[in-house]
Amino acid sequence: MLKDYTVLDIETTGLEAGRHRITEIAAIKIRDGQPVGEYSWLVKPYRRLEFDYLPAEITELTGITMEMLRNGHPIEETLTGLLSFIGDDVVLGHNLKRFDMAFLNEDFNYFLGTALENELVDSLEIARRLFKQKGGNGLQKLAKKLEVPAQGRAHRALSDCHVTHGVYVKLLEIQGSATKASQLNK
8 A cells, every 4th residue: 555645636628638728736745644745726728728718617617717727827837846746756646547647748748848757546447446337436426435525626626636535545445355355265
């Protein structure tokens, strides 16, 4: 079980990296299983942004408004700060490998000429292994199933980082119990 890592989450203007943009980045540094630091920034609209608006459904989902983004930080500054915050930590996220990293690595490459090459742990993959199902493992549904309390508004990056951390801890508890049970049955 990891005890030291960084939990990461982003919010975006849509679901397609390359077409949509990051609106918020957050991370929580975990040491000995406990949160010890937070990083959370809204991102100014950037790079080939064909519109100067945020889709209404995204504002409804996240509570993030275009005005909030206009007062955000430049993406280069946000990404540089994130790299510094994460350091060499293992990075944990929910649907991290397929969603968050698609957006992040595109922007890391475009703006900084690099990629986030840290070891990645995806709580969605762990949940799918444990529960043997494709559907129903979204972060909010999984948190409810595992009785992980909400930490602020869902679909805000920092709140989702806290929930992801709680879900990960619960998944490891379940995984540990399943391993012990299978060993007893040998």
